[in-house]
Amino acid sequence: MPPDIESSITPGAIEDERGYLLRYALLQLRNPAQAEDAVQETLLAALEGRERFSGRSSLRTWLTGILKHKIIDHHRRSGRERPLVSADDDRAEADIVDALFADDGHWREFPADWGSPATALENSRFWKAFELCLQRLPERTARVFTMREVMEMSTDDICQELDITTTNCWVMLHRARLTLRECLQLTWFDGQPS
Amino acid sequence: MISSCKQTSLLLSQAQDRPLGFADRLRLRVHLVICERCRRVSTHFAFLRTAVQRYRDGG
Numbered sequence: 348m349p350p351d352i353e354s355s356i357t358p359g360a361i362e363d364e365r366g367y368l369l370r371y372a373l374l375q376l377r378n379p380a381q382a383e384d385a386v387q388e389t390l391l392a393a394l395e396g397r398e399r400f401s402g403r404s405s406l407r408t409w410l411t412g413i414l415k416h417k418i419i420d421h422h423r424r425s426g427r428e429r430p431l432v433s434a435d436d437d438r439a440e441a442d443i444v445d446a447l448f449a450d451d452g453h454w455r456e457f458p459a460d461w462g463s464p465a466t467a468l469e470n471s472r473f474w475k476a477f478e479l480c481l482q483r484l485p486e487r488t489a490r491v492f493t494m495r496e497v498m499e500m501s502t503d504d505i506c507q508e509l510d511i512t513t514t515n516c517w518v519m520l521h522r523a524r525l526t527l528r529e530c531l532q533l534t535w536f537d538g539q540p541s
Numbered sequence: 542m543i544s545s546c547k548q549t550s551l552l553l554s555q556a557q558d559r560p561l562g563f564a565d566r567l568r569l570r571v572h573l574v575i576c577e578r579c580r581r582v583s584t585h586f587a588f589l590r591t592a593v594q595r596y597r598d599g600g
Contacts, residue, residue: 371597452545458581464588468595477592495558496593502558521554528585 356397356406361390364410371411374497375418377482377489385417392417415498419508422490440485444522447529458528461536473535480530484523491516492523544572549579553586 368389372382392413393400400409449455467473484492491509494500500508502516511519544552549572552565561569573580 367599370599374597448545448547452547454546454578454582458578458585460581461585461588464584465591468592474596477596481593481596496590497597517551517555517558520558521551524554524557524586524589525550527589528582531589 356393356400358394360406361393361410364407365390367407368410368414371497372414372418374481375490375493376421377486381421385414385421388417389414418498422508436485436487440488440519440522443529444525447525459532459536462539464536467535467539476531476535480527480534483530484526488519488523488526491519492527495520544568546572546576546579549573549576550582553579553583557586557590 365386368386369382372385373379376382376385389410393410396413400406404412447455481489491505494505494508495502502513502520505511506513506516509516549569552561552569555561555565556569573583
């Protein structure tokens with residue numbers, strides 16, 4: 348390893364990524380203590396395995412890769428202790444989507460024009476609303492959604508990991524997006540001057 | 542045949558997760574031409590993806 352790369356992975360440099368990793372873990376695990384544990388394990392593994400960092404990717408990418416494994420391990424362990432979903436949950440989640448459409452498949456309500464939603468991204472109050480909406484997603488739906496959008500896993504990999512069919516995976520991602528859309532409509536866009 | 546908004550919404554979502562086949566792309570395009578509601582939802586879905594990634598990367 349070239350000396351300049353080795354010296355760039357100081358304990359301090361690794362520690363600097365803690366905030367990012369914690370946010371990332373919290374998005375998946377939804378429990379601050381568990382997220383903190385996963386990050387702690389990641390930082391420890393990174394420090395111990397420092398010489399394996401090749402410098403081909405950024406330090407953040409490398410650490411995130413380790414964290415992903417920790418998160419998936421965590422999901423596997425908790426999945427063995429407690430199944431993620433019951434038939435009742437599934438029915439309730441399907442109802443959320445069904446309620447948005449009339450019997451003939453049309454939108455019950457005309458979806459609002461969000462104008463230039465990108466301006467919301469610059470508003471700290473928007474991020475508060477966004478965070479709350481993410482937290483309100485049902486657990487299994489949130490799991491699939493964050494695997495896809497935060498970890499950027501393919502649906503094939505997600506299906507394999509969670510042992511569900513691809514069709515089921517698409518249905519759940521659709522639910523997640525519609526539910527989030529609806530929540531942001533109610534908690535943010537409805538309150539914005541159009 | 543014209544797809545319903547519900548079917549179109551599912552296709553719009555899937556378009557973010559896999560390359561759609563020719564028939565699905567056509568179905569989607571035909572529906573979007575005539576349906577402003579689904580055009581709006583299409584921009585909303587795109588926005589959600591941007592927002593989640595921004596949130597992950599620090600807002």
